[in-house]
Amino acid sequence: MGRAYEYRKARMFKRWDKMAKTFTRIGKDIVLAVKNGTPDPATNSRLRALLQNAKAVNMPKDTIERAIKRASSKDQEDYKEMVYEGYGPHGIAILVESTTDNPTRTVANVRSYFNKLGGSLGTTGMLDFIFERKCLFKVTNDGKHDVEELELELIDYGADEVFLDEENNQINIYGEFTSFGTIQTYLEENNFEIIESDFERIPNDTKSLNEEEMAEIEKLIEKIEEDDDVQRVYHNMA
Secondary structure (H helix, E strand, C coil), X not given: CCHHHHHHHHCCCCCCCCHHHHHHHHHHHHHHHHHHCCCCCCCCHHHHHHHHHHHHCCCCXXXXXXXXXXXXXXCCCCCEEEEEEEEXXXXXXXXXXXXXXXXXXXXHHHHHHHHHCCCEECCCCCCCCCXXXXXXXXXXXXXXXXXXHHHHHHHCCCEEEEEEECCCCEEEEEEEHHHHHHHHHHHHHCCCCEEEEEEEEEECCCECXXXXXXXXXXXXXXHHHCCXXXXXXXXXXX
């Protein structure tokens, strides 16, 4: 199935299980996409991808429209994308992606979570050797495409792993972070139905813990994820 797929399947807890949190995360991503581009999905590939993601989680149309209008408003606070890196208990690497209008508040909150639950916040870039940043596309498996042939085709567009997720009857495509646009264009031009697209940070080295130690890490990550400014949390716990 591929190491990236196995990593995702092996996670011991589900992130973004609350629908409201999911909508908030996508809403912030939409605001950033519009501010960095245009409010027209036809000319804004990132926004187009986010609208597909919103549809996949049944995000209400009026919620999506409000996010786009909010991004175009002069009163909208400027969001900044901030990444925080540190170690939890037992040497587990933890990387936190946030979107915030107050980085001072966010870093103070994230540091407090690490400190209170046995970890420590480090410096930006300290975990670059552990996490690879990838783009991910999930497309409908219509039975018309041979996965191996598709992988050979997509390698020229920056993909490095293509495999069939039989459980969900979809094809998953991983590629280099910088190849998001070229892979998206290929899939759209060849009439693939894109279910979801996103970015992932995949650990190239994982660490196994016992149940008690895993519970400590889960407690820390769950606390971090509760923060309104936090978008995604990654770790290298096996």
